[in-house]
Amino acid sequence: MMQAQDTQKTSNNAGRGSGTPPLVEMRDISISFGGIKAVDHVSVDLYPGEVVGLLGHNGAGKSTLIKVLSGAYQMDQGEILIDGKRVEIGNPRDARANNIETIYQTLALADNLDATSNLFLGREMTTPFGLVNDAAMEAECRKIMAQLNPNFQKFNDPVSALSGGQRQSVAIARAVYFNARILIMDEPTAALGPHETQMVADLIHQLKAQGIGIFLIDHDVHAVMELCDRASVMKNGKLVGTVDIADVTDDDLLSMIILGKQPEQKAE
């Protein structure tokens, strides 16, 4: 069974190794808070149509690293390249301008607003008079929700009235609606039941097939083994290593997370 999956992964992973520059390259990133190095000279990269897992304990620095890419934090050192070109990401608006979308662990929804307002927050559609066009936005929201979560009906309730899975689908809709090329998912299944977790997994496969690059932050080694093409493991702010999922076992990843050691290279 593993074998079959592996072949599938390799075939999906066409971008890497063919000489094109990576979609995203984060080089030598460092960021510290009050003297503590949360991220210490870490480099990761991501190719189109690829899912790269970021693994590590709580406080390993994975969320911090990714918040540099989504514009929530400013790095102290390092550079970010998109399509081989250096970009400046000073705030979340810059990240969005570079087609980087993020699904935060907290979902980052305004609980008092409805699904449509949240979907378009910061990017409202307007009428020729410059007023927000609620009806047009609701129509778009209904369209995308019909694809992502056909059972979703509560378009006029504040998102505080929605279930965990429904809230998650609003956050996902917001990330995929605006033609993301780079998607960051911070523990997207942490609060979900098995059925909804499967939905997210299906979605990841679907987005991958569209050539979107995904950074997936997760605690769960099994989920990473199943969904990712490569995994970068962090410990205490440092990068332990990046491995091809095809080359490692669950135990290899676990020992990287716990011991902070690279697995011994397999003979090619």
Add this chain to the structure above:
Amino acid sequence: MTETSSQPVPEKAKPSLFQQLELDMRLLGMIGAFVILCIGFNIVTDGRFLTPRNLFNLSIQTVSVAIMACGMVFIIVTRHIDLSVGALLATTSAVMAMTQTELLPQVLGMGLNNPATWAITIVVGLFVGTLIGAFHGWMVGYLTIPAFIVTLGGFLVWRNVAWYLTSGQTIGPLDSTFLMFGGTNGTLGATTSWLFGLFATGIAIWALWSGRRAKAAHGFPVKPVWAEATLAGIIAIAILGYVYIVNSYAIPTRRLQRMFEARGETMPEGLVVGYGIPISVLILIIVAVTLTVVARKTRFGRYIFATGGNPDAAELSGINTRLLTVKIFALMGFLCAVSAVVASARLANHSNDIGTLDELRVIAAAVIGGTALSGGIGTIYGAILGALIMQALQSGMAMVGVDAPFQNIVVGSVLVLAVYIDIVYRKRLGAK
């Protein structure tokens, strides 16, 4: 409510009358409280409360606090507070009083009641108010000093800047055109009031209709036609009813006589002329409608509510929440200046204690009107109704002859009670 019509769930009770009208229950509760209050005072005062004269006065007394309460809604919705609005009103009022009585006559040589005086004065006042508000907002947003502290400091600073500017004196008389913004000195007159009433009714019905059309165009569920018609009817009766009341308040004969004499005409015998809508109330209506549109239909308004609901989410959505804070406080300062025009024009002079305790009345009005101090929730019409309820309570008690200390004791208790009822209501509703 719409869920009922779109979700094919059986076992759902038939939507009640109020649900079909899609009316805000809290709004109905407040209107109910206001009506009960009015009828109660009317009975106790043997019918002196619900007279055109008293309702006219009630509306012009409410305007100043109500205008500021509209701005306070945005402040509180974004989880801030402004304790300095009364003091800011005093400073802008002092600036405007000095501009029209000292600065313009002495520096520009403009005589008393020069036709440009009122306009220049108001522009200066609005500018100063906006500037001070923006300064508060900058300290809150960019220097991240809590709004409570910034405006507590502002409360002391601006109250005493006003004192310093006028040396503590009462400044008057003010420009005669300027006084028209105060109330009895400036009203639209009966005919214009009716025209305005019809115009406003037309706009309201058009707004209802175009909202319905936009929903229908996308195939969203809409209210039944009878519900829409009932709503339109209620709005029309409210607007035209108010016009009828203020038109029924006749200008006293002697005053009317003087007005005719001023124009060099003689007053026909037995002439009765109604006041009509006060210009100050017109200003409040313009402010309320504009800010309601801002709150519901502009990005600025959407961002205010998003920031109040979840500041982090707003920031991560690319909203510049710091600049937003500056804008909100600048708007508050602007509205304080508008209130200063109305308040000083109504009193016909600038006095040193103008606007004293207004910060508390304004916050109370917003909170009674359903604005949640935890942020994210609040309406403009709620704040205006809150201001109206407070003013009705205050002037009703004065009319009944309740001692001054008891008046404030009652108002304070009502504030706490109103917020408690709101908390119970929200808990029962299941919304946070």
